[in-house]
Amino acid sequence: MPANIANQVFLAILPWILLVGLVSILITVFRIFFLPRLKGRLGEASINFRTQRLLDQTVYHLIPNVMLTTPDGTTQIDHVIVSMYGIFVIETKTYKGWIYGDEREAKWTQAIYHRKEQFQNPLRQNKAPVAANAGTPVCPRCGEVMVLRTRRKDGSQFWGCSAYPKCKGIKQVA
Template sequence: MVALIGMLFVMYILVFGIIIFMNYLDFNDSNYQRASNHTFWQTFFDKGNMGEYNIYRTLEKIKGTKLILTNLYIPKEDGSTTEIDLVMITKYGFFVIESKNYSGWIFGDEKHRNWTQTFPNKKKFKFFNPIWQNKGHIKALQEALDITDESLMQSFIIFSNNCELKKITVTSSNVSVGKRNQLKALLKRELQNTSPKLTTEDIKYYFQILKPFMHADDETKQLHIETIKGKLSKL
């Protein structure tokens, strides 16, 4: 019996090692570390970073001219910052992505301030409408880039595969809500139904403007966290 347990343990370690190794190879094929400043270990063992990385990896595999930014801390008029998880700039415009690593059942309506996360044990938690949240991100992005044309902006709210989107009501044509395993299909649908608006030079120009907002220092991140906590306490 002891020998069997030992063999199973060795097999578990071996399988886990293979998973780590395969993920490491995939990570090295990605530009995510340079974009985010997160190492493989900081990414693989952090749920938030891993979710963001999986989205980034999906964006990298989308065909066509594009540039991707992550963890943008854009200053606002009141002195605070807004954090944008991911932005992909293409000839079709900007795809602004808010990543949500939630589990359970998700209920939400674009018109309601709060959404609900529900678990099988009947526990419920309210969280701020992510569509409204990303709308704020897009507004800050437009101000930073001096863009007034809202048709250039597409809002994507992407949840973890560990949740179930039970009842989500979206009315705006420039908003998409889905799970990570649906992101590729959602992007393809938008790309196929959108006419080109930007040139290759436009993409590079806007990327250079936004690039300095990546890799924020610890002070900026801490101030942002404190601002978010203040807002959450009012929900």
């Protein structure tokens, strides 16, 4: 009976159909939840490896994976390099394609295969904790970090927006 044979064939391949289904679900879960994190970790490890190999270790000191306490919780910085030339804060991103962004924009854009994706400006991602830790206020007008300035007429100090003259936000020194 053809119907019976069809039934038997179906029952024979059913475990394989289920297996293929299960494997594709596992692959999807891996791609969505674990692959981005894995890529991030590999990117960070690559930067750690390269900075230690390419930079003079007597001049540049790498501090990887820095955790900072901020007013609204904690934040993580991928790499901090301390040197006599300054303190460099590096945020690692493993993105392909074209990256468009300006230091003042809240979002940057990745363009790849005619697709556009937006992500948080990495400069902003690392800015807040530094300001909070140094006791530096942020501008009440635009949210930029403020800098301590001195009035020419009486020598008194005040916080001025670092985006001056574009933004004229000021704050009293407490």
